[in-house]
Amino acid sequence: MIDCWDKTNEFLTREKLEEKQLVLLNKNFQNAKKSTYYSKAFSKIDKFSSLKEIEKVPFVTKDDLRENFPYGFVSVPKSELVRLHSSSGTTGTPTVVFYTKKDLDDWAELIARCMAMTGGTKEDVFQNTMGHGLFTGGLGFHYGAEKVGMLTIPFGPGNSPRQIWFMKEFGVTVAHILPSYAMHLYSGFAEAGIDPKELKLKTAYIGAEPHSEEMRSQIEQLYGIKAYNSYGLSEMCGPGVAFECKYQNGMHIWEDHFYAEVIDPVTGKVLPDGEEGELVLTTLQKEAMPLFRYRTKDLTRIIPGVCECGRVHRRIERIKGRSDDMLILNGVNTFPIQIEKALMKVEGIGRNYKIEIHKRGYMDKLVVYSELTEESFTDNFKDLEQLKCKVIESLKSELLITPEVHLVRPDSIEVLPGKAKRVFDMR
Ligand code: AMP
Numbered sequence: 001m002i003d004c005w006d007k008t009n010e011f012l013t014r015e016k017l018e019e020k021q022l023v024l025l026n027k028n029f030q031n032a033k034k035s036t037y038y039s040k041a042f043s044k045i046d047k048f049s050s051l052k053e054i055e056k057v058p059f060v061t062k063d064d065l066r067e068n069f070p071y072g073f074v075s076v077p078k079s080e081l082v083r084l085h086s087s088s089g090t091t092g093t094p095t096v097v098f099y100t101k102k103d104l105d106d107w108a109e110l111i112a113r114c115m116a117m118t119g120g121t122k123e124d125v126f127q128n129t130m131g132h133g134l135f136t137g138g139l140g141f142h143y144g145a146e147k148v149g150m151l152t153i154p155f156g157p158g159n160s161p162r163q164i165w166f167m168k169e170f171g172v173t174v175a176h177i178l179p180s181y182a183m184h185l186y187s188g189f190a191e192a193g194i195d196p197k198e199l200k201l202k203t204a205y206i207g208a209e210p211h212s213e214e215m216r217s218q219i220e221q222l223y224g225i226k227a228y229n230s231y232g233l234s235e236m237c238g239p240g241v242a243f244e245c246k247y248q249n250g251m252h253i254w255e256d257h258f259y260a261e262v263i264d265p266v267t268g269k270v271l272p273d274g275e276e277g278e279l280v281l282t283t284l285q286k287e288a289m290p291l292f293r294y295r296t297k298d299l300t301r302i303i304p305g306v307c308e309c310g311r312v313h314r315r316i317e318r319i320k321g322r323s324d325d326m327l328i329l330n331g332v333n334t335f336p337i338q339i340e341k342a343l344m345k346v347e348g349i350g351r352n353y354k355i356e357i358h359k360r361g362y363m364d365k366l367v368v369y370s371e372l373t374e375e376s377f378t379d380n381f382k383d384l385e386q387l388k389c390k391v392i393e394s395l396k397s398e399l400l401i402t403p404e405v406h407l408v409r410p411d412s413i414e415v416l417p418g419k420a421k422r423v424f425d426m427r
Pocket residue numbers: 086087088089135136206207208209210211229230231232233234235238296298318319322
């Protein structure tokens with residue numbers, strides 16, 4: 001039996017999927033014109049005769065959302081709105097998104113697809129360690145898991161000893177967790193003297209922040225589970241936009257709900273499948289707040305070809321980073337995830353790290369603090385120096401610059417609640 005939730009929509013042919021997209025695009029467009037923003041932006045367009053014609057529409061950005069705060073993009077009467085969420089940005093006016101009852105139901109359906117696609121069923125016990133408040137991660141998965149029929153534990157973030165106790169006592173089989181928190185929680189298991197491999201846990205959904213393939217494999221090995229990459233953003237709905245299937249080879253974008261383009265972030269030109277650029281998304285079914293050509297700032301590429309699972313919904317590659325997270329060090333472009341990848345390749349390197357950038361004279365200096373594992377942590381100066389040389393070599397071959405490296409004791413780098421903040425630019 002194939003693991004799926006909505007066979008009809010998950011297994012459309014490419015032709016049927018594109019036909020459906022065009023119908024939905026036009027319907028969505030009529031709906032969007034009811035918002036203050038699109039009533040002006042769309043005054044010169046009357047319909048789309050092909051999907052390609054979407055390129056006539058100007059992009060929208062987070063700044064547009066902020067400038068039209070709070071209700072400028074809302075396309076339904078306020079009485080139809082039933083939920084508000086906000087994005088996890090910590091500065092300035094927050095971006096706020098709205099949902100009708102149908103939007104919430106569609107969102108739960110999408111999460112149910114993601115969960116079922118990765119083997120989730122009503123027999124599962126699901127612990128959701130994401131915040132269940134303004135951010136979309138917690139409640140998004142909550143309703144999806146209930147739809148699948150899982151016994152759902154809305155635990156929320158933090159309180160590791162209690163998280164672990166719940167996982168053990170209730171035989172949790174599926175967890176939704178930030179990758180950085182999964183790494184941190186492992187220390188909690190070690191403190192409690194419990195090997196997570198002895199739990200019933202078999203699946204984790206990890207996402208909401210960039211992480212490397214190397215970090216995913218570490219999580220899989222530490223816990224003895226499968227960890228699936230989950231991508232989403234509040235402007236589309238939250239999690240449930242793109243998700244890995246069992247083949248773990250890129251994340252399927254649910255293309256009957258989101259029209260995806262990858263553009264050159266500088267020229268705005270649409271790139272062919274396979275080329276790396278910025279992901280641009282259009283909602284196709286959102287009622288409350290439809291968005292056309294939203295610039296996500298997330299850098300990725302569409303993986304050409306059809307997945308082994310048979311779904312034609314195209315896949316995006318693991319997010320490389322956000323265009324605004326790129327570090328320019330003495331003129332060389334680097335993404336934090338490259339640093340993570342280089343660190344995780346070295347045996348003896350632990351579960352957390354942080355990156356500082358300093359100005360030394362006229363030059364930028366990359367300073368990396370990396371935790372050791374319990375096993376590699378030692379007083380032996382010679383061993384530490386050897387390990388440090390390996391780390392520097394690994395970083396040098398990935399980044400082509402020579403960093404300063406500090407190896408620190410396990411669990412000594414502070415972990416704050418929410419998405420990990422790893423880069424501290426001191427310039
Ligand atoms: P928010 O709107 O606050 O939920 O944040 C959405 C942003 O989180 C996205 O635009 C991405 O930058 C990031 N994000 C979400 N999921 C992933 C993922 N699986 N991998 C990397 N970054 C992600």
